[in-house]
Amino acid sequence: MSIRANFAKLFKRTAETPDGDPFALEHPCQCSPEWPGLETTANGHMLPAQPSSHYSVLTNPEVGPFVARCIGCQARYPHPWVIQQGAPMPFDWDR
Ligand SMILES: [Zn+2]
Numbered sequence: 001m002s003i004r005a006n007f008a009k010l011f012k013r014t015a016e017t018p019d020g021d022p023f024a025l026e027h028p029c030q031c032s033p034e035w036p037g038l039e040t041t042a043n044g045h046m047l048p049a050q051p052s053s054h055y056s057v058l059t060n061p062e063v064g065p066f067v068a069r070c071i072g073c074q075a076r077y078p079h080p081w082v083i084q085q086g087a088p089m090p091f092d093w094d095r
Contacts, residue, residue: 024076
């Protein structure tokens with residue numbers, strides 16, 4: 001199995017909830033003010049996310065499977081974002 005395939009498997013289900021529903025909803029943020037906070041998920045763990053001037057390797061939608069959503073209305077965040085620095089790694093062996 002290629003490294004890329006392993007990577008995708010490692011972070012599977014990041015764009016869907018365990019029930020198979022989309023993790024983030026395809027609509028504009030409906031909060032006031034907009035984007036009160038961002039969150040993402042990996043391996044069933046929730047992780048804090050934050051807006052950024054650029055994507056990280058993990059959060060780039062062309063590379064990784066991560067999706068960020070609004071903590072208020074669950075809208076998909078359409079701009080670059082990163083996993084918040086210092087956030088715990090999304091692996092059970094790291095908890
Ligand atoms: Zn919102």
